[in-house]
Amino acid sequence: MSREPIRVVDLTDGASSEQQFIGEVIRAERMGLPSAAKMDELAARLGPIVRPKGGGLFGTSGRWLVATALAGAFVVAIFAVRSSGTTDVAPAASRAAPPSEIHEVVTPPPNAVAVPPAPVEPAISVEQLPSAAAPSRPRAPALAASAASACAGEIDLVERADAALRANDPAGALAMTRAHIARCPDGAFAQECERIAVEALTRLGRTAEASARANAFERRYPSSPYVRRIRNLVQQGSSESTR
Amino acid sequence: MFREHGPYVHRLLRRLGVHPSDVDDAFQEVFIVIHRKRAEFEHRSSVRSWVYGICVHVASRYRRLRNLAREVAEEEASEPVDPTTPIESATVKEAREVLSAILDQLDGDKRAVFVLYELEELSMQEVAQSLECPVQTAYSRLRAAREAVDAAVRRYRAQREFK
Numbered sequence: 001m002s003r004e005p006i007r008v009v010d011l012t013d014g015a016s017s018e019q020q021f022i023g024e025v026i027r028a029e030r031m032g033l034p035s036a037a038k039m040d041e042l043a044a045r046l047g048p049i050v051r052p053k054g055g056g057l058f059g060t061s062g063r064w065l066v067a068t069a070l071a072g073a074f075v076v077a078i079f080a081v082r083s084s085g086t087t088d089v090a091p092a093a094s095r096a097a098p099p100s101e102i103h104e105v106v107t108p109p110p111n112a113v114a115v116p117p118a119p120v121e122p123a124i125s126v127e128q129l130p131s132a133a134a135p136s137r138p139r140a141p142a143l144a145a146s147a148a149s150a151c152a153g154e155i156d157l158v159e160r161a162d163a164a165l166r167a168n169d170p171a172g173a174l175a176m177t178r179a180h181i182a183r184c185p186d187g188a189f190a191q192e193c194e195r196i197a198v199e200a201l202t203r204l205g206r207t208a209e210a211s212a213r214a215n216a217f218e219r220r221y222p223s224s225p226y227v228r229r230i231r232n233l234v235q236q237g238s239s240e241s242t243r
Numbered sequence: 244m245f246r247e248h249g250p251y252v253h254r255l256l257r258r259l260g261v262h263p264s265d266v267d268d269a270f271q272e273v274f275i276v277i278h279r280k281r282a283e284f285e286h287r288s289s290v291r292s293w294v295y296g297i298c299v300h301v302a303s304r305y306r307r308l309r310n311l312a313r314e315v316a317e318e319e320a321s322e323p324v325d326p327t328t329p330i331e332s333a334t335v336k337e338a339r340e341v342l343s344a345i346l347d348q349l350d351g352d353k354r355a356v357f358v359l360y361e362l363e364e365l366s367m368q369e370v371a372q373s374l375e376c377p378v379q380t381a382y383s384r385l386r387a388a389r390e391a392v393d394a395a396v397r398r399y400r401a402q403r404e405f406k
Contacts, residue, residue, distance in 0.1 A: 118286030
């Protein structure tokens with residue numbers, strides 16, 4: 001490590017005027033971190049996939065936890081009534097996912113009727129994690145399977161649809177999302193595709209279709225980070241069409 | 244993860260050349276990718292270099308999309324920095340704009356290695372892990388990036404003197 005080049009901000013003697021200049025710029029720019037309010041806003045956008053380290057239950061993200069836990073309990077109750085006498089329960093979602101300091105809200109499995117309100121996971125700091133030279137493990141089968149099942153050209157198609165939307169071509173974007181659905185019905189970027197489709201429909205003034213699609217999206221992906229954005233899109237579209 | 248790395252991810256995306264109006268979306272995408280790929284993280288690198296590697300990919304995608312869409316509207320363009328402002332007394336915003344003007348002249352690979360090493364202060368080992376390249380490649384890219392930055396600084400200062 002000691003052989004690493006001296007960083008330009010640390011150069012003193014012998015620094016060229018260009019190095020001094022860029023060093024000054026870097027020093028001045030260093031404090032340009034987003035404010036706490038901005039981070040709260042971003043956390044709210046991400047919704048259930050983030051939560052405070054200390055398990056602050058009633059913080060911005062804590063509300064998501066409570067809502068998710070309540071929604072989960074409600075689903076569990078319905079499921080329990082419907083499936084009494086049957087055993088086809090698939091609680092695969094409760095598997096632990098490393099690394100544990102990536103906080104995730106997992107919808108409670110159907111057999112977990114008593115949902116504890118946001119259990120506090122032991123928080124592990126980055127420093128506690130093993131560094132680069134951890135023993136290698138066999139490649140996860142799920143990874144190989146996901147690579148094998150990846151739909152060829154899917155990312156390209158979604159990116160082009162997104163680019164069309166940004167270039168103010170909602171009709172073109174919508175056509176590409178149709179192509180995506182036809183080509184990759186179970187694609188890994190189905191959520192992104194739906195988000196683009198809803199936005200395209202909104203921009204085309206087809207608010208009823210946008211609203212129906214948004215509702216279907218929310219039913220299919222209730223904890224998606226795009227739910228909030230899609231709701232906003234539909235609301236904006238509806239208010240514009242009533243003007 | 245979010246509390247610990249979030250602010251730095253946001254700043255890194257800017258430093259990597261994501262357009263200011265796209266940074267929030269790119270930020271969201273980074274954390275979605277982290278969320279999805281967490282099971283694939285094998286602790287062969289530090290969490291930080293893993294997260295920053297995701298940022299490099301996402302930033303590259305956003306820059307490409309921005310170029311495809313060609314919608315850098317005039318009203319979104321950043322305010323020009325007063326050329327008489329001495330750089331030592333520049334505000335964070337002014338410094339960010341000067342830095343962007345300089346880094347924008349680098350290609351994606353050089354920009355990434357320069358930002359990760361010089362600004363984010365990752366070790367060269369971590370830089371190589373983030374960029375998924377051999378350490379020697381990271382070193383040679385850093386050398387090239389430094390030369391490109393020096394040239395960009397000269398051009399920037401020459402332009403200031405003509406204003």
